[in-house]
Amino acid sequence: MVNEMTTRSPALPQLAPRDADSHKGDYGRVLLIGGSPGMAGSISLSASASIRSGAGLVTVAVPRRCLETVAGYDRCYMTVALPDDLKGFYELAASRVAQLSESATVLGCGPGMRTGVGAEGIVKTLCSQESDKPLVFDADALNCLSQCDDWKSMLAPRMILTPHPGEWERLSGVAASDRKAQEAAAVETGKATGATIVLKGSKTFVTDGKKSVHNSTGNPGMASGGSGDVLTGVLCGLLAQGLAVFEAAHLGVFVHGRAGDLAAESVGQISLSASDLLQHLPAAFMSLSDQ
Template identity: 45%
Template sequence: MDRTKRKDDAGPALLRLQPRKTNSHKGDYGRVLAVGGSPGMSGSITLTGVASLRCGAGLTTIAAPKSLQPLIAQFEASCMTIGLSEDRNGQLPMHARAEIAKAARISDVVAVGPGLGRSHGLDLLIKDLYCDLTTPMVVDADAINALGSRENPLAAPGGPRVLTPHPGEFRRLAHNRELPKGRWTDVAADMAKQNGVVLVLKGHRTTVTDGDHVYSNETGNPGMATAGAGDVLTGVIAALLGQGIPAFEAAQLGVYLHGLAGDLAAKAIGSDGLIASDLLDYLEAAFQQHRRRR
């Protein structure tokens, strides 16, 4: 796939998805490990896990505090679950690192952040996972906030990293940088280039950059401004990464398909009452429409 070096281009053309081979098995399509959840926020990581399956992951395991495991397991029988150590507040502690690292070793991609909550232990945990795991990783929500507590938030990634901040989270990541109005993309491109990561700036026109390329997405609608939509996006990108698609292309295609699913949902049921779980129902239709257009 050819890549130009202009920061104002649309990035490489959207990746073409190939039909599945007739003799394939679940191991051919990636193992996703989704890490997150805390009391009152079990739905976030569940949306991520189910979205990854809807986008073709061969196997998805949701790793969450052990008290939440029974609740999460009831949501979608197709997801495997792992109950992790938890602290007195029901959140993941620093010493859950070994359990997560063990699960990551048999996974093709890790998605971390949705519903985690905030604590000093979580800040340390996320820093270690970000810097030490070689497994490709999608970093979202409170995992981004945890990295924002570091002096250099994006430094020293242990492997391919895609971060998906909304505007408030991006401000935390860029705490040592000015954010001129209308030039956030330039700042994001510089940060991505310096640290070797991919940044997905979520918003009205979500932007994806790795520092060499900038892609501005044109799918999506106001109905997607709803809680949980970002958690679904995390699962979409994780599924594509787990299938061996490079980080920039996975993020680029992920935001396009996520927005297209939202457009299809809005057309069918309207945008005013759109909720995140509606997106799950239209992801497959988005994939099929993308294939037809190609």
């Protein structure tokens, strides 16, 4: 199945060393869009993870009702309020996202966003942009995509999709219980669209249809709410530093899992939280030079 369709696993990509006279502008401007009342923490985890993964500047665009909450979680990112209603983003939010995305170099969308008309408008707007800016879709951005009959035609090589098996079932129609068939569908989608699919799980599968890899890091302690939100931010941070799309996905899932393994050594699998992943990202990045 998958092995016959794909080439040998590529070597782990690396970030280039930083020039001594470089500045934050050299490390990219990430715009993350998501969150909603009751799920403000998700997009904050993503934004903090982008900072811990090396992005130069990170801005989080959230429903107005969440702004103070999200801003209070971390001093290191900036926040922007988008038009909202009681359920999350309001329809007018999409045009504001289009404006904001002009000054960003990497876009990430979905954690905690919910799936109303406003969220769907944002996803469609991001997909329709004539742009080669990398774009990561997670969680409710994927759920919005799955409500579009022609979702595959909306994908492009600049995009990374990070579904868990339930989200991939909604998109691809392939049952979450059939991992092999889900991986095969991910390869087919990569081939057809050029997008990179990160099918999450205990051995996360990364494919762009031409290259594929199974991740070797991570542990079941990471089966805890918010772990995937952290991955979204890690990927955006790596893309912001100039890694190509597939390479950012490959390195990102490895570092994310390594952070989980280091966190499990420190707090154990049972107590491991997404906040622990954030705290162990620095050691995970520092350990890469041993690879």
